[in-house]
Amino acid sequence: RPAMTAERRPGGEKRGFVEEMRSVAMKLHTRVQAAEGEMEARAPEEQPVEKWEPTLDGYLKFLVDVKLVYDTLEEIIDEAAFPTYAEFRNTGLERSEKLAKDLDWFREKGYAVGEPSAPGITYAHYLKQLSDKDPQAFICHFYNVYFANSAGGRIISKKVTKEILDNKELEFYKWDGDLSHLLQSMRDKLNRVSENWSRDDKNRCLEETQKSFQFYRDIPEIICR
Numbered sequence: 001r002p003a004m005t006a007e008r009r010p011g012g013e014k015r016g017f018v019e020e021m022r023s024v025a026m027k028l029h030t031r032v033q034a035a036e037g038e039m040e041a042r043a044p045e046e047q048p049v050e051k052w053e054p055t056l057d058g059y060l061k062f063l064v065d066v067k068l069v070y071d072t073l074e075e076i077i078d079e080a081a082f083p084t085y086a087e088f089r090n091t092g093l094e095r096s097e098k099l100a101k102d103l104d105w106f107r108e109k110g111y112a113v114g115e116p117s118a119p120g121i122t123y124a125h126y127l128k129q130l131s132d133k134d135p136q137a138f139i140c141h142f143y144n145v146y147f148a149n150s151a152g153g154r155i156i157s158k159k160v161t162k163e164i165l166d167n168k169e170l171e172f173y174k175w176d177g178d179l180s181h182l183l184q185s186m187r188d189k190l191n192r193v194s195e196n197w198s199r200d201d202k203n204r205c206l207e208e209t210q211k212s213f214q215f216y217r218d219i220p221e222i223i224c225r
């Protein structure tokens with residue numbers, strides 16, 4: 001396994017703290033979600049993505065909740081209660097405006113776009129509170145929410161595009177510029193910022209990973225369990 005990871009992660013031996021964040025996150029995937037996953041799937045909801053039968057209503061509800069979460073993350077970064085947050089402005093990974101366009105598209109098509117529901121509201125509230133008191137713990141959520149969308153998110157995207165969106169590709173899964181470069185710049189930034197964190201800071205950050213997975217697990221309509 002270590003050899004596989006090293007092969008897949010260009011940049012040599014000095015991979016920094018992001019590699020630790022990634023490793024904790026990968027273990028929290030189920031085996032059906034990702035090869036490195038170590039969580040048992042708890043049947044019957046946790047089938048492989050291929051067996052998931054998404055509904056448009058359910059998916060739309062997910063987008064509304066997820067938009068609230070990205071709105072919140074991006075506001076926190078903009079306001080920069082801690083100077084570290086300002087480093088993460090304009091990464092090119094921002095999703096708030098993209099999701100706003102997608103929701104407009106659904107409205108134009110005549111779909112009822114509702115209000116955020118409990119999982120999104122609870123998580124957004126949690127993020128806001130956490131960001132005011134513990135930047136290291138907050139950065140964990142920041143990392144996981146953006147990276148989740150780029151990997152698992154795109155697996156979901158392919159499926160919903162084909163099966164429920166009549167091949168409409170959502171803005172949520174489009175980036176201005178090369179995604180792998182944007183992700184790599186984000187990794188570099190995370191590594192730089194975390195360089196002077198104590199081991200305690202780093203552990204508090206890693207321990208939050210579970211909670212960002214929990215948000216997705218709390219959304220009943222989506223397969224990410």
Ligand code: HEM
Pocket residue numbers: 022025026029032033034035049143144145147148151152153155156183212213216223224225
């Ligand atoms: C990476 C699948 C949900 C966070 C990945 C990878 C896959 C995957 C295939 C790529 C592994 C590789 O590098 O080869 C999925 C699926 C999900 C899901 C199918 C649900 C349907 C989540 C959730 C989170 C998350 C809920 C966190 C909130 C991450 C992170 C990475 C990752 C941080 C590492 C990305 C990177 O290093 O580029 N996921 N995932 N994923 N996922 Fe997920």
